[in-house]
Amino acid sequence: xxxxxxxxxxxxxxxxxxxxxxxxxxxxxxxxxxxxxxxxxxxxxxxxxxxxxxxxxxxxxxxxxxxxxxxxxxxxxxxxxxxxxxxxxxxxxxxxxxxxxxxxxxxxxxxxxxxxxxxxxxxxxxxxxxxxxxxxxxxxxxxxxxxxxxxxxxxxxxxxxxxxxxxxxxxxxxxxxxxx
Amino acid sequence: xxxxxxxxxxxxxxxxxxxxxxxxxxxxxxxxxxxxxxxxxxxxxxxxxxxxxxxxxxxxxxxxxxxxxxxxxxxxxxxxxxxxxxxxxxxxxxxxxxxxxxxxxxxxxxxxxxxxxxxxxxxxxxxxxxxxxxxxxxxxxxxxxxxxxxxxxxxxxxxxxxxxxxxxxxxxxxxxxxxx
Amino acid sequence: xxxxxxxxxxxxxxxxxxxxxxxxxxxxxxxxxxxxxxxxxxxxxxxxxxxxxxxxxxxxxxxxxxxxxxxxxxxxxxxxxxxxxxxxxxxxxxxxxxxxxxxxxxxxxxxxxxxxxxxxxxxxxxxxxxxxxxxxxxxxxxxxxxxxxxxxxxxxxxxxxxxxxxxxxxxxxxxxxxxx
Numbered sequence: 001x002x003x004x005x006x007x008x009x010x011x012x013x014x015x016x017x018x019x020x021x022x023x024x025x026x027x028x029x030x031x032x033x034x035x036x037x038x039x040x041x042x043x044x045x046x047x048x049x050x051x052x053x054x055x056x057x058x059x060x061x062x063x064x065x066x067x068x069x070x071x072x073x074x075x076x077x078x079x080x081x082x083x084x085x086x087x088x089x090x091x092x093x094x095x096x097x098x099x100x101x102x103x104x105x106x107x108x109x110x111x112x113x114x115x116x117x118x119x120x121x122x123x124x125x126x127x128x129x130x131x132x133x134x135x136x137x138x139x140x141x142x143x144x145x146x147x148x149x150x151x152x153x154x155x156x157x158x159x160x161x162x163x164x165x166x167x168x169x170x171x172x173x174x175x176x177x178x179x180x
Numbered sequence: 181x182x183x184x185x186x187x188x189x190x191x192x193x194x195x196x197x198x199x200x201x202x203x204x205x206x207x208x209x210x211x212x213x214x215x216x217x218x219x220x221x222x223x224x225x226x227x228x229x230x231x232x233x234x235x236x237x238x239x240x241x242x243x244x245x246x247x248x249x250x251x252x253x254x255x256x257x258x259x260x261x262x263x264x265x266x267x268x269x270x271x272x273x274x275x276x277x278x279x280x281x282x283x284x285x286x287x288x289x290x291x292x293x294x295x296x297x298x299x300x301x302x303x304x305x306x307x308x309x310x311x312x313x314x315x316x317x318x319x320x321x322x323x324x325x326x327x328x329x330x331x332x333x334x335x336x337x338x339x340x341x342x343x344x345x346x347x348x349x350x351x352x353x354x355x356x357x358x359x360x
Numbered sequence: 361x362x363x364x365x366x367x368x369x370x371x372x373x374x375x376x377x378x379x380x381x382x383x384x385x386x387x388x389x390x391x392x393x394x395x396x397x398x399x400x401x402x403x404x405x406x407x408x409x410x411x412x413x414x415x416x417x418x419x420x421x422x423x424x425x426x427x428x429x430x431x432x433x434x435x436x437x438x439x440x441x442x443x444x445x446x447x448x449x450x451x452x453x454x455x456x457x458x459x460x461x462x463x464x465x466x467x468x469x470x471x472x473x474x475x476x477x478x479x480x481x482x483x484x485x486x487x488x489x490x491x492x493x494x495x496x497x498x499x500x501x502x503x504x505x506x507x508x509x510x511x512x513x514x515x516x517x518x519x520x521x522x523x524x525x526x527x528x529x530x531x532x533x534x535x536x537x538x539x540x
Contacts, residue, residue: 024204024207025211026335028275029276030332030336032275033276033329033332033333034273034329036275036325036329037329039268039269039272039325040269040325040326041270041324042268043265043268043269044322045323046262046265047265047315047318050261050262076261077261080261080264083264083265084264086270087264103184114302140325177347178267
């Protein structure tokens with residue numbers, strides 16, 4: 001019986017590092033796949049915007065700087081200017097706190113951006129160059145980031161972990177983004 | 181002999197968390213170092229583009245808006261506009277599926293971008309503001325992302341893992357990007 | 361006594377995967393929370409820049425393309441153009457080598473960018489469209505990336521690990537960025 005144990009324990013006691021790493025990879029994917037999905041959707045939207053600009057540009061080759069092209073180009077540039085900011089807060093919020101509310105806010109942002117792009121084309125003057133869309137969503141994602149960092153510091157230095165409560169509150173709060 | 185075992189088993193049975201974390205860090209680096217390399221190369225290229233624009237701008241201080249400067253500035257802006265999109269799909273594809281084909285596609289994208297930038301300077305009109313370069317590569321990387329997510333979902337809900345097959349196919353398919 | 365051991369060893373020998381994953385998450389957060397903090401600060405700064413542009417734009421609705429608006433818009437665009445590059449090297453350097461010097465360099469970059477933005481508004485011509493700010497910091501972060509990759513390759517193929525020495529040197533070198 002002892003020999004059995006001696007043979008058995010090393011197998012059980014030393015967990016296969018390969019197995020742990022496989023598990024680790026699965027766990028990482030579990031925690032980011034919604035973020036990857038939102039990123040993929042945003043990339044598709046970017047390509048859609050760029051193709052719109054390209055079509056307008058090559059279609060009106062005779063009049064290279066028409067008003068319609070100017071508006072399209074400006075709308076595209078405004079969307080592109082805020083894109084890295086959006087990606088940064090989306091991923092930070094998703095990794096630091098919880099991916100589901102972050103991905104939900106990201107999808108709402110994409111809808112708002114689509115509306116902004118389409119609405120911009122109907123305007124007559126370039127009066128909206130800034131962050132006029134999605135400010136509330138970016139604020140929500142930044143807040144998630146900040147709360148995640150504060151929770152991590154409290155866990156490290158005070159030993160108190162409120163993560164589950166915070167995640168529940170965040171999920172409930174993300175529904176408020178649907179308000180017009 | 182029992183006492184030996186008693187002394188021995190705890191050592192083996194409780195794997196040092198520090199050791200696991202060290203291993204984890206190594207595993208993470210193993211899975212991303214090619215992506216980091218491509219990112220670094222793209223940053224060097226960005227700086228090269230920016231220095232070109234800067235040199236043109238300060239060199240022709242008397243004529244601030246010459247045609248050559250306009251073209252350089254426009255080429256640089258088009259490259260910068262698609263840069264976050266490229267980085268996002270590169271990293272998502274590399275993390276979700278496999279880093280080697282993603283990094284290979286990334287390097288081809290950098291070559292295509294260099295050609296685009298140099299070719300743009302010889303043109304006479306601003307007729308190429310959109311995504312005219314690297315569409316095929318971005319599509320390939322997006323496809324890798326999507327396949328990675330689908331594979332993860334199938335693994336989670338159906339329990340079937342085709343990852344190794346997919347990785348082999350992806351590696352073979354990435355060679356097709358070399359076709360002109 | 362044997363039965364005790366038999367009951368005891370499996371518990372100790374198979375470490376709870378959930379526990380390892382929890383630990384893993386904590387370790388990941390430990391290694392990135394400074395980077396997340398710097399990213400959050402940079403996002404706040406981006407929003408500040410965008411609000412400045414927006415205010416200038418809507419405030420002077422009668423004169424849509426005044427010189428002040430042109431300068432603000434150009435300064436904002438230059439900052440936004442280099443933002444993805446900055447984020448990419450910041451995160452790569454922080455993950456590959458050590459987060460504290462990377463985050464420190466990131467904060468200095470944000471200060472330099474603020475100075476650049478404010479200084480740009482006082483200028484009379486658009487003579488600074490390129491990478492005129494933070495070149496030294498981007499170079500430092502790129503160097504950290506490269507050293508991290510080289511160290512990883514040496515560890516994989518030669519088995520020699522100089523990481524601790526490199527991290528100490530990097531921390532000391534990051535203080536040099538404070539030199540004017």
